[in-house]
Amino acid sequence: MATGYLYHELFGWHDTGTNAGLFPADHRAGIQPFQHFENAETKRRIHELVVVSGVIDRLTRLEPRKATDEEILLVHTEEHLARIEAGSEQPKGGDSGDGLSPFGPGGIEIGRLAAGGMIEATAAVVEGRVDNAYALIRPPGHHAEPDTGMGFCMFGNLAIAARAVRRTHGVERIAVLDWDVHHGNGTQKTFWEDPDTLTISLHQDRVFPPDSGHVTERGAGAGLGYAVNVPLPPGTGTGGYLSAFDRVVAPAIDRFRPDLILVASGFDANATDPLSRQALTSSSYRAMTERLLDLAATHCDGRLAMSHEGGYNPVYVPFCGLAVIEALAGVTDPLSDPYEPIFGGMAGLDLQPHQTAVLDRVVPLLDDIH
Numbered sequence: 001m002a003t004g005y006l007y008h009e010l011f012g013w014h015d016t017g018t019n020a021g022l023f024p025a026d027h028r029a030g031i032q033p034f035q036h037f038e039n040a041e042t043k044r045r046i047h048e049l050v051v052v053s054g055v056i057d058r059l060t061r062l063e064p065r066k067a068t069d070e071e072i073l074l075v076h077t078e079e080h081l082a083r084i085e086a087g088s089e090q091p092k093g094g095d096s097g098d099g100l101s102p103f104g105p106g107g108i109e110i111g112r113l114a115a116g117g118m119i120e121a122t123a124a125v126v127e128g129r130v131d132n133a134y135a136l137i138r139p140p141g142h143h144a145e146p147d148t149g150m151g152f153c154m155f156g157n158l159a160i161a162a163r164a165v166r167r168t169h170g171v172e173r174i175a176v177l178d179w180d181v182h183h184g185n186g187t188q189k190t191f192w193e194d195p196d197t198l199t200i201s202l203h204q205d206r207v208f209p210p211d212s213g214h215v216t217e218r219g220a221g222a223g224l225g226y227a228v229n230v231p232l233p234p235g236t237g238t239g240g241y242l243s244a245f246d247r248v249v250a251p252a253i254d255r256f257r258p259d260l261i262l263v264a265s266g267f268d269a270n271a272t273d274p275l276s277r278q279a280l281t282s283s284s285y286r287a288m289t290e291r292l293l294d295l296a297a298t299h300c301d302g303r304l305a306m307s308h309e310g311g312y313n314p315v316y317v318p319f320c321g322l323a324v325i326e327a328l329a330g331v332t333d334p335l336s337d338p339y340e341p342i343f344g345g346m347a348g349l350d351l352q353p354h355q356t357a358v359l360d361r362v363v364p365l366l367d368d369i370h
Ligand SMILES: O=C(CCC1CCCC1)NO
Pocket: 100, 143, 151, 152, 180, 181, 182, 208, 266, 268, 275, 309, 310, 311
């Protein structure tokens, strides 16, 4: 099993400043200076754990490149690209569109490297140079819509890669699973009317963007039914997520019969994340990855590429990221997660009736996937 792995130190230099988590420090509002929630630490620490654990030696290292204007414009408007270019030329950088997504001077170059990195990882999988791949990239992308960035996202890295390999390699049917705890609104909007791109988002109900990711958001026109949303209640643990996988994700992908599976892989559904209220552990992510590998083997010769998104606890996210990469690489002696007994031992992590009730609403909708 050849697993591609893409990371570059420049991703750690994407500068989100001291926006005190989300907002600029302002003593009048009682906001003290502190680093932005989306900072380099979790990504850098995932990479260091991949190296120190020795898993790096079982991976095929892939190198990022900068996405071209043409590639970015496969998804985004000229106006959005111009906004990022203009901000990037400012002495202190700019923002991707919602005031919550800052970047430093020259920041567009790192944004291009993130999008180009996911293109390279996806192309390596499609060309068979590797069986699957993980693109540990930054800034994230799944909230970026065609006309704006948001939620820390500058460009829709995964969406750009999907359209890029469709154009260069003729990949037709692409299934996208977003397991970041926040709704994958950007990817969904990009492919809203596209029956050849199935978007499935597993997220905490209405956590971000506000009032987004409802079961009733299903696509439009020819794409109706090819957007699937599973808004899980706060506190959902492994039981709820794996039931969502077995009752929604797997049947949807089985019906869709993809040529490629892409994942918007955020780890902010972990039990310790500051920006959500779910309860997953590293073993949850390993189990989901193993299920995806089975689906990819069944439908598309194992072709599976993952694009890093959120995840904000620098202590625990590295163990979740390592578990996914170990599973992709078929590591049979994975590193033991010391926090699993604590975070995985809490009450209520098995499937709950109110979680089943959400899945019961989604399952019948899958009949519209052909
Ligand atoms: O991890 C993220 C960013 C979510 C935050 C954006 C503003 C408040 C919550 N999206 O996947």
